[in-house]
Amino acid sequence: MQQSATHAGNAPSAAQHRRAADDALLALALFLLTIATRLPFRTHLLFNWDAANFAFALDGFDVTQHQPHPPGYPLFVLTGWLLRLVVHDANLALVLVSMTLSAAAVAATYWAGNRLFSRPVGLGAALLLLTSVTFWTYGAVALAYPALALASALALGLTAAPPGRTTPLVLSLLLGTASGFRPDLLLWLGPLWAWTLLRSGWRSAVPAAALAGILVLGWLVPTVLLSGGLHAYVAVMRAYVGIDVVTRYSVAAQGASGFVTNLRDTASYLIYALYAALPLLAWAMVKGFRQRRALLRDLRLPAFALLLAPPALFLPFIHVGDPGYVFTLLPPLLLLAAASMLSNSSRLAWAALGLILAANAAIFLVRERPLTAWGLRQHDRALAEAIETVRSCCPPESTVILTYESFKLARYYLPEYPWLLYSDLTSPQSQGLALPSATTRLLLLDESLFPRARGLTLEMRLLDPGPRLAEARTGTQRRLIYGSHIYLEP
Secondary structure (H helix, E strand, C coil), X not given: CHHHHHHHHHHXXXXXHHHHHHHHHHHHHHHHHXXXXXXXXXXXXXXXXXXXXXXXXXXXXXXXXXXCCCCCCHHHXXXXXXXXXXXXXXXXXXXXXXXXXXXXXXXXXXXXXXXXXXXXXXXHHHHHHHCCHHHHHHCCCCCCCHHHHHHHHHHHHHHCCCCCCCHHHHHHHHHHHHHHHCCCHHHHHHHHHHHHHHCCCHHHHHHHHHHHHHHHHHHHHHHHHHCCCHHHHHHHXXXXXXXXXXXXXXXXXXXXXXXXXXXXXXXXXHHHHHHHHHHHHHHHHHHHHHCHHHHHCCCCHXXXXXXXXXXXXXXXXXXXXXXXXXXXXXXXXXXXXXXXXXXXXXXXXXHHXXXXXXXXXXXXHHCCCCCCHHHHHHHHHHHHHHHHHHHHHCCHHHEEEEECCCHHHHHHHCCCCCEEEHHHHHCCCCXXXXXXXXXXXXEEXXXXXXHHHHHHHHHHHHCCCCCCHHHCCCCCCCECCCCEEEECCC
């Protein structure tokens, strides 16, 4: 009888172990599937200005020089630096970091959904994130945005379920570490972290808060020291927040027009990320409204609300600079969408989900847009052609490159050429910049500068003593995919 009771007592534990093993294998499969779907589309050249900042940071970390841009992303750069020791290519190393963060985010979304709802909901939400069009794209470029989705999914899984004794410590470990990849996670996860600590009691909250503080200082202090010290770092942060964020974009500086612009961009970026999943999310909202009384009693609601609210308020009112900014919102939104469809896990629900996944995959694979597979191929092809054309046609001794949005890419891939930045020449503080006396060619690498070229001939009279663009005769222009030549006669 005693042996029988022992076996009976062990049976549930064995079943739980088998389920945990199955869940781990499924999460690993999702991780590997994410890697497999990103590798064929990875960019071979740096994707944009920020990606070039990260690449420059691998050779010399200094936030005051925007290597990388403020506030600094030390753990993302450090991980890329370590990988570059193996792969010997800055862009590839950083892309591999982004790809790994993306794969971990998909696996974490499955874990969170399984923990909060059910295995079908976790699987459905993970597959929706895997096929999200912009999330797919950003897993193939040298940018840190996928860290937002990873931290969001992990934080939700930790806090929306009944908390354990170690939850505050684990959440503090997540906050302190993830913010080293994306410091804005201190804003996005901060309210959820504070709420978790407040309800845990001071015996758990004090050591958890201390752990978070130690970990944040662990990446912040080296960032400050490598950037010229506290005074220099604070100065560049004040300039960045004051000019690049508040003055240019916030409602406080731009008023109603700033709100309209930010709200439009936030909505557009969410549409890019959701695409075919939008009807499913809309249905989840309708279903939630119909069940609002039960929803208000749901113990998971505060965690979802505290995770969604900070970016939902910040982005429209302060700043949304890139489609990747909405990635914090994706895991909770996709979990809610999957829960509304797969609560009963019927065949019809899975068939509908399959159509959504196929539609999003088709958009990424076929549609000709900048943030799709087509856009990634076009970027690599255009930038490679521009680099080859410049080097084959124009010696650096007699050539100056005029750039705007491709400024950092030109500096990285064409370091031997002198360059001018368009915004420096047209700013009210500009005192004029002299071209070298041997200059015979001015290259415009950005298509956005083409319509401004005529206006520039009137503005460049300050260029002295070199050849003056105001006096130069514009010759034949040869349009490239990525650039144009304007030949100057001294």
